[in-house]
Structure formats: C-alpha cells, structure tokens
Amino acid sequence: MTNPRYYDYMELAIREAEEAYKKNEVPVGAIVVFEDKVIGRGYNQTESLHDATAHAEMVALSAAYNHFNDWRLEECILVSTLEPCPMCSGAAVLSRIKTIIYGAKDPKFGGCDSIFSIPTETKLNHQIEIVSGIREDEVAAMMKQFFAEVRKKKERIN
Numbered sequence: 001m002t003n004p005r006y007y008d009y010m011e012l013a014i015r016e017a018e019e020a021y022k023k024n025e026v027p028v029g030a031i032v033v034f035e036d037k038v039i040g041r042g043y044n045q046t047e048s049l050h051d052a053t054a055h056a057e058m059v060a061l062s063a064a065y066n067h068f069n070d071w072r073l074e075e076c077i078l079v080s081t082l083e084p085c086p087m088c089s090g091a092a093v094l095s096r097i098k099t100i101i102y103g104a105k106d107p108k109f110g111g112c113d114s115i116f117s118i119p120t121e122t123k124l125n126h127q128i129e130i131v132s133g134i135r136e137d138e139v140a141a142m143m144k145q146f147f148a149e150v151r152k153k154k155e156r157i158n
Helices: 005-022 056-068 086-094 136-157
Strands: 029-034 037-043 077-082 099-104 129-131
Touching: 005 029, 005 037, 005 056, 005 077, 005 099, 005 136, 029 056, 037 056, 056 077, 056 086, 077 136, 099 136
Parallel strands: 077 099, 099 129
Antiparallel strands: 029 037, 029 077
16 A cells, blocks of 8 residues: 555655746656655756756755765655656665655656666665656646647747
C-alpha cells in the first residue's frame, strides 16, 4: 500500500513544476523530505541558468545538502514529478537517498526504470527504494501540454 503522504509530497513537487512551466522551463519539480519536513526544493532551470545540470532534482538535493551541511542524505526521500535521469539518479545514490518517489516515467531519459535502473543497481554500494506512478496522469498531462505549446511556438516561427 502506498503511503498517503506520498501524494502530499507530490503536490509540493507539482507546485515546483508549475513554477518551471511559468518560466518556460521543462515542468519538472522536486523536493527532498526528512522526517516529514521539506528540506530542499527545486524546479528545472537549465534554460535560465544555461546549465545542463540544473535539473529540479539537483537543485533540491543541493538545498538539502545545505540544510545538513553534509552531502549524506541517508534518511531522506527525493520526490520528483518526472522519473529522474541518469545524472539525478546517480546523484541520489551518491547522496545515500533512502527512497525516490516519482510521478511519470521518462521513456527518453529515465534513470530509475525506463532506460536504466541506477538506484537499484546491486553493483553499487547503495540502493534506493523506488516508488513510481504517484499522480502520474496529472504529471504526464502537464508535460504533454508544455511540449505541445513548445511545438506550436516553433510552428509560428517557421
């Protein structure tokens, strides 16, 4: 049975994704939770910062490191609207995240289930519990709407 709090956490991540959407960034949001408190939050900022590593999860993890003044996030949960990519999944493993919760799968860049299974790879020294599909339809609809708008803008330019 899925913990009902996971839906509450995803609501907070969705709010972060909405912030990205408003700023014409791919609408992905993430939070880091420790003892039922948000200690890190972020949304995609790759376009505005001109930084390929400015994914929502990386921003949220950095805030969590600052909260603890440490890179170890052993009892923390990373919540992302979209399945973390290989970079973000690897950062979660290196950070010793306990659980990753995400909404929609990412068939093109997924690092947890879709393409790679980095957080559960037994050859690594740390494995992460994965919970997927939390508010998946809502997250997928936001992504589809965003990319439909991007395509429309490109058509108007051409």
